[in-house]
Amino acid sequence: MAERVMDAELSAEEDEILDAVLDSDVASEAAERRQLNLAFGATAVFVVSFMLLSAVWGIADDLIDGLSDETGPANEVGISWLEPIYMPRHEECIDPNNGQDPDYIGYGVGYEPSLSIDSMGNMQVTAHKDLRWGGEGTPFGPGLGGPFDSWYACEDGEMTSWDYWASWFWISTNNGSNWSHGDSFEPTPGNLLNSAIGSVTGGGSECLGDEGDIAVDANDVIYYLDTTLEDNWWHRFSDGGESYDMGSICQRMNTMAADDRPWVAAQGDGIIHYLGNSGAAPPECS
Template sequence: MTIPRKEFVLVGLIALVIVTLLAPRSFAQGNVTFGPPVKVTPPDGFGYEPSFVVDRFGNIFATAHKENWQLLLAPDANSPTFTRSMSWAWLSVDGGNTWGDIPGLTPLSIEQHQFGDEGDMAFDDANHLYFVDTNVADDTIARWTVTGLGQVSIDFTRPLIPTLQLIDDRPWVTAHGNGHVFYLGNEGDKVTYPLGQGQGNGFGPGRYTVYASLDGGATFNSFGYTLKDSGWCRPASDHRPGVHLVYVLCGNDGGSDDVFTPINPKGTLYAYVSSDDARTFSRFVVGSYQALDSTFGWPSVIVDPAGTVSAIYVDAHQMECFTDITGNTSCDPDSNRIMLYQSTDQGRTWKGKDITPRPGRYRYAWLAVSPGGSKLGVGTYYKPSDDTTPWRVYGAIFNPWQKPQLVSLDEEHPVGSPTSEPPGDYMGSYFLPDGTLGVIWTRRVLSAVVAIERDIYFARSLP
């Protein structure tokens, strides 16, 4: 039987529509599909700035900033007291499908009532999980030991590191080996903490100071090593046995001291490299960025199993600038670009490439590396450069130096309105042991008024 041409074309169009409707929602078709998003925050508990880490057993540990109006005391249905004052600290043992609180010192988990504003987590290579949580004047610290899936026990917690730094605006932590852990504190400027000590061309006035512990977090060098001209930073550790390499990737605030001196239009991305567990650092140039960008963010850096260091930075591409009556200039981006950097010689030299998937606005891209080191992963917020399309969250798995084919993780639920910025100040991505990529993000309730409630969601690529 011969089908008339008109009917044949009609059948073909219908088939195309069906395939389009059933295809995974993404703005570039790839071979990665993500499962449905899972809400991480408990009922009536809200938050933002999420991140997570995964151990070799498949346990997923996540943290997030509590919502601002819940900062002192937040409802927590997972807590024995149904409340908490420390930052959110969650555990999932089923691939991110369900979430609960990380076990505490006692069944009452009283340590959850140590005040914390925002925190960070990291693993060493002896199955120790470290958690630092700023209380603004210092940081609380906790350590857990993991022996299997769901087998997590807390070793200690205390309300202070302590350090001599008067303020910590955003803590980071990284670790490797057996008990070598490095806490980084952000003073907020390059002037008001002069007590850091150190040698090497990486030492000098800066925002961030590195505090080292070689005994599993029991004690720290309270003076620390201040990273010269450091702005917003992010650390990473080399996990190869016997290697003592610690990396910190930073912007430099356009060379401003953040108190008295102006911002230069051209900023510098620096790599601070220590081969002796943060006793000394050397500083190397990674690249440059547009420092007047009002939406500048954190660099993201990772080290693969072979020791290759990769980093990404969301830079402004095209900007609209204005100068106020005091002479200060600031710029809002009309579009962004995602820059990938890589070093194969322990941070001394770097190659860079623009891997922006397509034109538009990007915020808070976060980099991950697969267990074998052959793939990179990213989570990011994206929207086209228009005033009608809202911000959404995307993820991708890609080969180094290739442009990611981003997949929309929650098409039906934008994270921000078309005329706003997405929820700050970052999000997270991390590979699981089976090679799947997890992404964690913040979703803002969209309304005509300012949102005061934000939820955390997680999604994972399918095996």
């Protein structure tokens, strides 16, 4: 009995001593971990703060450098303009007595131009013929500043600045250095009666036009829409305007009467978007 009691007491004491030793180690390790965590946390905060400040400083430097570069001589884009080029008339249609300034009698008179360019750099221009320059008089008489008379195109002695009945259409195939009239836009001598006949039986420049717009699709096909106010005519070209692809008969659009100004855009393979301006009053205002 005595031996057993002693063993039990020794065991209990050993357990207490062992427990005490274990508890002391745990507390020490926990303290060390806390210290390490604090150290790691402080280090992480310092590193992140340093990275953020570096990033901010770097962005600011980039912005400052970018601004200084953009306004510096190294990044300036030089723009220069060459001498203006005026759109030519057909030589056989020039009338030195039509009232134009003598220095400009060889050039077309027009306004509200449209410019297009294809992937090869070929350019096309159209412009509204000036209705006051179709002769000494006009079918609208004093309303356009002249006596009542027909309009004329390329007609000797009629003081006209028009070469043909369609709106002006010029092309350039050498980067704008030289300009000429598009294919099938030849002179159409005569008066409005000739124009009416030509619009039914002819094509190209015989199709009576007032003003138009041009678009080029992805295949470099050129679409030129020219309005007569009562409807529109389609013209189609290729080879930068040097080939007329609409045949010998005027192609009527047959979509909108009283179109005061057409706009066109083209994309893909012959996809054309058309915007007209009929000036028709909405029902609630009529």
